[in-house]
Amino acid sequence: DTVYEVTLPTNVRDLISNFRVVVNLGLSELSTPLTCIGLGGYLAKLVFYIVAPLAACLLIVIVAAIYLRSQGRCTRAEMLENALPSVLFVIFLAYPAVTNIAFEAFVSYDFQSEGEWLKVDVSISTSSPEYAQVLAVAWFAIVLYPLGLSALASLLLFSARQAIQNRSPTPLSRAISFLHRDFEPEYYWWEVVEMLRRFLLVGLFVIIEPGTVRQLTLACMFCIVYLAIQIQTSP
Incomplete structure (x- = not known):
């Protein structure tokens, strides 16, 4: 296991492995079954990581709707x-997890005369039509998850800002408490x-x-600046 292509100490790798299934929603453990049914490779993995959480969300909504309808209280607030x-x-x-996997589409090996090949799946050449498809799906994942979810969270929090800041719970503010309950009301957007x-x-x-000192330096500098801001604001 590596972080920015730096190999982690054995004890750290062992600790991380204990949480891998939870952090990845158990999806990483499905790579072998996917390969067995002909869905191996990076593109299939990326599509699966995009679709699986959405399917789980749809299932949650359906189950909630069925349950509430059976109770005779299937209203917007209850949903x-x-x-x-x-x-x-x-x-x-x-x-x-989806963000990390999507950005792997932009990292490749340069074999000089042999051309560039996708690092995470060396069967895909960056000059091939398949790679163009990979890029399209990767950009879709980036727009849908990191950008789309950020926009969704911002919209939900902004819509419930008065209830959060005034400590006057509404159905919406209670429903999105996952997003703001760990922060002070004035930092509801943190x-x-x-x-x-x-x-x-x-x-x-x-x-x-990738794999350079500059990459590590930029990441470390960002973490230090972020930590300083967090300590200063105490959200």
Whole structure:
């Protein structure tokens, strides 16, 4: 296991491996079954990581709707309070993994006369039509998850800002408490900042001169600046 192509110490790798299934929603453990049914390779993996959380969210909404309808209280407010928290939890848990995998589409090996080949899947040449398809799906994942979820979180938090700041809970503010409950009311929007931090560290910085000292330096400098801001603001 590596971070920015720096091999981690054995004890750190062992510790991380204990949490890998949870962090990746267990999706990484499905790579072998996917290969067995002909869905091996980076592109299939990326598509699966995009679709699986969305399918889980759809299932949550359907189950919540069926349950509430059976109870005779399938209203908008009830749906918000029953389905939205779980939906947000699933997609925000998937956010770092999908972002990281999507940005792997932009890192390649340069074999000089042999051309460039995708690092995560060396069967794909960067000059091939398949790579163009990979890029399209990767950009879709980036727009949908890191950018789309940031916009969604901003919209939800902005819509509930008065209820959060005034400590007067509404169905919406209760439903999205996952996004703001750990922060002071005046910093109700800090989760969006956290999302930006994750986007940069697990996404954007991954493709900046991979494996170089400059990459590590930029990431470390960003972490130091972010930590200083967080200590100063105490959100």
